Amino acid sequence: MQLDSDPSVESGRPVLHLAARFPTHRGRRAGGPNPRDMSSSPSGVKQLPQHPTIPSTGSASPVMSRLLESTDWSATPLGPPGSWPPGLRLAISICLSSRFPMFLWWGPSLVNIYNDAYIPILGKRHPEAFGRPAREIWHEIWDVLGPEQVAVMERGEATWNERVLLVMERNGFTEETWFTWSYSPIHLEDGSIGGLFCACTEETASVLAERERDRLVREAQSAAQTLQAWFDNAPGFVALLRGPEHVFEMVNKSYYQLVGHRDVVGKAVRQALPEIIDQGFPHLLDEVRRTGKAFMGHSVGVKLQQQPGAPLIERYLDLVYQPVVDAAGNVAGIFAQGHDVTEQVHATAALRESDRRKDEFIAVLAHELRNPLAPIRQATHIARLARPEDDRRRNRALEIIERQLTHMTVLIDDLLDLSRISRGRLELRRARTELRTIVDSALESSLPALESKQHRLTVTLPEQPVHLDADPVRMAQVLSNLLTNAAKYTDPHGAIALEATVGHGQLRMTVRDNGIGLAPEDQQRIFGMFSQVRTALERAEGGLGIGLALSRGLVELHGGRIEAHSAGSGHGSEFIVTVPCDAGATAMPALPAATQHVAERARVLVADDNPDALETLALLLSSEGHDPHTAPDGERALDLARTLRPDVAVIDIGMPGMNGFDVARAIRAEPIGEQMVLIALTGWGQEQDRQRALASGFDYHCTKPVSIDDLLRLIDSPRPGARVPAPGAA
Numbered sequence: 001m002q003l004d005s006d007p008s009v010e011s012g013r014p015v016l017h018l019a020a021r022f023p024t025h026r027g028r029r030a031g032g033p034n035p036r037d038m039s040s041s042p043s044g045v046k047q048l049p050q051h052p053t054i055p056s057t058g059s060a061s062p063v064m065s066r067l068l069e070s071t072d073w074s075a076t077p078l079g080p081p082g083s084w085p086p087g088l089r090l091a092i093s094i095c096l097s098s099r100f101p102m103f104l105w106w107g108p109s110l111v112n113i114y115n116d117a118y119i120p121i122l123g124k125r126h127p128e129a130f131g132r133p134a135r136e137i138w139h140e141i142w143d144v145l146g147p148e149q150v151a152v153m154e155r156g157e158a159t160w161n162e163r164v165l166l167v168m169e170r171n172g173f174t175e176e177t178w179f180t181w182s183y184s185p186i187h188l189e190d191g192s193i194g195g196l197f198c199a200c201t202e203e204t205a206s207v208l209a210e211r212e213r214d215r216l217v218r219e220a221q222s223a224a225q226t227l228q229a230w231f232d233n234a235p236g237f238v239a240l241l242r243g244p245e246h247v248f249e250m251v252n253k254s255y256y257q258l259v260g261h262r263d264v265v266g267k268a269v270r271q272a273l274p275e276i277i278d279q280g281f282p283h284l285l286d287e288v289r290r291t292g293k294a295f296m297g298h299s300v301g302v303k304l305q306q307q308p309g310a311p312l313i314e315r316y317l318d319l320v321y322q323p324v325v326d327a328a329g330n331v332a333g334i335f336a337q338g339h340d341v342t343e344q345v346h347a348t349a350a351l352r353e354s355d356r357r358k359d360e361f362i363a364v365l366a367h368e369l370r371n372p373l374a375p376i377r378q379a380t381h382i383a384r385l386a387r388p389e390d391d392r393r394r395n396r397a398l399e400i401i402e403r404q405l406t407h408m409t410v411l412i413d414d415l416l417d418l419s420r421i422s423r424g425r426l427e428l429r430r431a432r433t434e435l436r437t438i439v440d441s442a443l444e445s446s447l448p449a450l451e452s453k454q455h456r457l458t459v460t461l462p463e464q465p466v467h468l469d470a471d472p473v474r475m476a477q478v479l480s481n482l483l484t485n486a487a488k489y490t491d492p493h494g495a496i497a498l499e500a501t502v503g504h505g506q507l508r509m510t511v512r513d514n515g516i517g518l519a520p521e522d523q524q525r526i527f528g529m530f531s532q533v534r535t536a537l538e539r540a541e542g543g544l545g546i547g548l549a550l551s552r553g554l555v556e557l558h559g560g561r562i563e564a565h566s567a568g569s570g571h572g573s574e575f576i577v578t579v580p581c582d583a584g585a586t587a588m589p590a591l592p593a594a595t596q597h598v599a600e601r602a603r604v605l606v607a608d609d610n611p612d613a614l615e616t617l618a619l620l621l622s623s624e625g626h627d628p629h630t631a632p633d634g635e636r637a638l639d640l641a642r643t644l645r646p647d648v649a650v651i652d653i654g655m656p657g658m659n660g661f662d663v664a665r666a667i668r669a670e671p672i673g674e675q676m677v678l679i680a681l682t683g684w685g686q687e688q689d690r691q692r693a694l695a696s697g698f699d700y701h702c703t704k705p706v707s708i709d710d711l712l713r714l715i716d717s718p719r720p721g722a723r724v725p726a727p728g729a730a
Helices: 062-070 088-099 116-127 139-155 204-235 253-258 274-279 281-291 342-385 391-422 433-451 472-488 547-557 609-621 634-644 661-668 687-696 709-714
Strands: 003-004 016-019 101-107 111-114 161-169 175-187 194-201 237-243 247-249 295-307 312-324 331-340 429-434 455-462 466-470 495-503 507-512 561-567 575-580 601-606 627-631 648-652 677-682 701-704
Touching: 062 088, 062 116, 088 101, 088 111, 088 175, 088 194, 101 116, 111 116, 116 194, 139 161, 139 194, 175 204, 194 634, 204 247, 237 253, 253 661, 274 281, 274 295, 281 295, 281 312, 281 331, 312 342, 342 391, 429 433, 429 472, 433 455, 433 466, 433 472, 433 495, 466 472, 466 575, 472 507, 472 547, 472 575, 472 609, 547 575, 601 609, 601 634, 609 627, 627 634, 634 648, 634 661, 648 661, 648 709, 661 677, 661 687, 677 687, 677 709, 687 701, 701 709
Parallel strands: 016 175, 455 495, 601 627, 601 648, 648 677, 677 701
Antiparallel strands: 101 111, 101 194, 161 175, 175 194, 237 247, 237 331, 295 312, 312 331, 429 466, 495 507, 507 575, 561 575
């Protein structure tokens, strides 16, 4: 036998040539048998002596040897064994003697001969597959095998296929299989190709095992990714600690954020977070590991460092240390999870502080509202007891009543203004206003407080006119609040300064005093609602503690800001207001003077369900020269309007039955209402109340208690062409 390697094959793998070089007689068919040489060959291969016509099978198992001997080869394209060429005999001998899966296909019909090792590959096709054409055996995969056998049988090209998928039906069902095989040509003596030889191995089990391994690896990776994703997206911070040193095994993004994004994985707690050693947390972890009992903490304070070298920042945590027990029942680690509740703790503390300040404010409000009532009651008693000729005592009592009522009105107005600002309902009545006008108005309001303590006031204003697009009343209110506060919180004979400067389109107004000053923690807090520097019992001054909150709201509505500065308690204070302005512009024209009253005697209808309010207003109007007529409810007010045809009607809104809105609409629906001036007088002072009154037909909307001068001015005025609020009316 001669084994030749042909390096010319494209695949680079050697081609196995199986060719028995037997001498032949002239005139005999090439490749035909030589009966005289069946017992031996030049290569020394021994034949089976008992069957001189069957190729020797060497050490082959009896199964395929018996099948080879028992097959009627004369009924096959190969013909009787005695006619087989030496190359076929040698190939059969090698195939059947090998323990590696092998087969050979011979002749144009590719007759199939295989060994014992190949039987499992055939499955139920064995033994019928033995001696049958290959195309009949492997018809379902011939689209793969057919082209390859053509390359071998016709062109002599060896093939190599590694782990190729073949979908076959070898066991009565369709299955996926994977094979590695090679086809090699078997050459005859004359160099022609008589068949092909195949050595193969089934790799289905290996491929499926690798697939299962890959699946398990993917599942493990997916499980790890899922666990990490769960860690990262857990609601709160999560960390897994292992061992007695509590080494960080896993942490999520929230935990990294909590500890300032430090690299803690693989480090012990004491090494990774040294600042918590003295705060007791390592001891808690040790106890959980020792006892096996979980630790739960609510709003636990911890000071952590967000960056290297940075100061410690206090956070509050709801946390759980849960022991992780191994199969032996020992604590192998600790699962730490929780939530950062710092914001909730601060919010709760702020609510408690707000409640405390609110309670104090209510007490102050009751105190401030009761205070004027005592002098009002006493002054009323004095006026009642005064003899007719004792005008001085009566006038003094009336002055006290008026002053205390003004004080109560200011308190209530401040409360309402602050409520409107907090709800975004306060509207500015902007106008082009000169700074000196605002300052003069503020000084007029705050002068009594300044004079009562004999303070020295210095006012410094720019020489050029400074104009503001502002609500002059509200800006004067801001300055008045600041000056009054300075007067309150400065000891008698103190120094107070008001200074205004202009630069870069901004007006900067500073109120400075040498009073009690502000502690650092008060310099922002005092602008909050219900905030006061001193408690209610420590204060000798009046007020609700909302002036600065109101001032800040008004300044911000003007597009400005207000700041407080102080060197500390006992070192005075400085309040700075900055608003946009227009410096150096031409002077403002003088405001028109208010209409003087009384112009003419007017018939006035007064409607109010409060008998005292109705009587006192009628007396005032009568004393001013007018002719008042009263009605205690809406129905009688409308009847009186129809019969009296008054020039002016002052109507309360909140009356039983027919309210003031209904009365106004009814009057405007009749000819009597064409020239009549309708004035709404009510305790409801919101912007929507004013709009509703004007929509109902009223010309003016006045909020109780109304200034008598303003009311008389409205009565003396003709009915406006457009219903807009007059100065002094809401």
